[in-house]
Amino acid sequence: MRRLEGKVALVTGGARGIGLAIARALRSEGAVPVIADINEQGAREALAGLDAPDGMALSVDVADQASVTSLVDAIVARHGRLDILVNNAGIGGNTPFLDITAEVWNRTIAINLTGAFFVAQACARVMSTQRSGKIVNIASLSGQRGGHGRGAYGAAKAGLELLTKVMAVELAEFGINVNNIAPGAIETEMAKFAHDAATRAAYNYLIPMTRYGTPEEIADAAVFLCSEEARYVHGHTLNVDGGFREAGLMFRSKAAPSA
Numbered sequence: 001m002r003r004l005e006g007k008v009a010l011v012t013g014g015a016r017g018i019g020l021a022i023a024r025a026l027r028s029e030g031a032v033p034v035i036a037d038i039n040e041q042g043a044r045e046a047l048a049g050l051d052a053p054d055g056m057a058l059s060v061d062v063a064d065q066a067s068v069t070s071l072v073d074a075i076v077a078r079h080g081r082l083d084i085l086v087n088n089a090g091i092g093g094n095t096p097f098l099d100i101t102a103e104v105w106n107r108t109i110a111i112n113l114t115g116a117f118f119v120a121q122a123c124a125r126v127m128s129t130q131r132s133g134k135i136v137n138i139a140s141l142s143g144q145r146g147g148h149g150r151g152a153y154g155a156a157k158a159g160l161e162l163l164t165k166v167m168a169v170e171l172a173e174f175g176i177n178v179n180n181i182a183p184g185a186i187e188t189e190m191a192k193f194a195h196d197a198a199t200r201a202a203y204n205y206l207i208p209m210t211r212y213g214t215p216e217e218i219a220d221a222a223v224f225l226c227s228e229e230a231r232y233v234h235g236h237t238l239n240v241d242g243g244f245r246e247a248g249l250m251f252r253s254k255a256a257p258s259a
């Protein structure tokens with residue numbers, strides 16, 4: 001028996017990377033995927049690979065509230081309900097604190113924090129009338145630790161982690177289950193953009209498992225949090241990071257792999 005049979009599941013930023021892996025994993029558990037992305041062509045191509053005749057591929061800019069409203073309206077018009085949101089769309093960022101411009105700051109917050117809020121609120125309003133739903137926000141280890149270059153990005157993700165707790169407190173009475181995944185370093189296009197060779201070597205040294213994670217490892221955690229098995233897990237941040245968050249002093253007899 002598949003765990004998410006017939007559940008209508010929105011994944012923002014689902015055209016590639018972690019979002020695409022999550023959409024694929026939700027589909028393999030029987031969910032009806034809705035892939036929404038600023039890259040509409042990419043969303044269409046992603047959906048085409050999922051063998052999901054009832055699925056949808058839609059354009060959205062999560063930083064634009066009107067665009068988010070249109071997205072959620074289109075899902076409800078087609079399916080009459082929304083069971084799962086994976087709030088994944090985001091942009092990377094690696095700018096030293098002294099160099100962060102107002103433009104970089106505002107754009108990073110607009111997409112990674114305000115955009116996540118717009119999507120979560122619009123979806124929660126639908127779920128509250130159903131009195132059921134699952135929301136998984138995708139934050140980051142950069143919202144928990146002070147990584148170099150992560151001023152704007154980390155502040156946005158820390159904000160999203162706190163927002164998850166408030167949502168959990170306020171939405172429980174509507175039967176909406178809210179949690180957060182904090183990925184560590186995951187091998188995606190975003191990581192290729194944001195992590196230079198020195199950053200990669202530093203991560204591989206500091207991560208007890210000495211490697212980056214895969215999008216599929218985040219997807220497995222997302223499926224769990226979207227399933228009935230996680231019904232009493234609420235307001236929680238699940239770190240999926242190869243032990244990066246919990247590690248203390250690291251003594252190694254050999255250097256960790258650099259790539």
Ligand SMILES: NC(=O)c1ccc[n+]([C@@H]2O[C@H](COP(=O)([O-])OP(=O)(O)OC[C@H]3O[C@@H](n4cnc5c(N)ncnc54)[C@H](O)[C@@H]3O)[C@@H](O)[C@H]2O)c1
Pocket residue numbers: 012013014015016017018019036037038039042060061062063088089090091092111115138139140141142182183184185186187188189190191
């Ligand atoms: N890759 C990592 O190491 C890592 C680590 C921690 C957290 N994360 C988080 O995981 C999520 C996915 O990251 P990824 O590595 O797969 O990134 P990615 O860049 O590969 O994919 C992000 C997707 O989001 C879409 N997107 C960007 N801006 C958007 C907008 N305004 N509206 C709608 N869609 C938009 C992009 O088109 C893209 O398809 C992000 O929230 C990211 O912050 C990633």
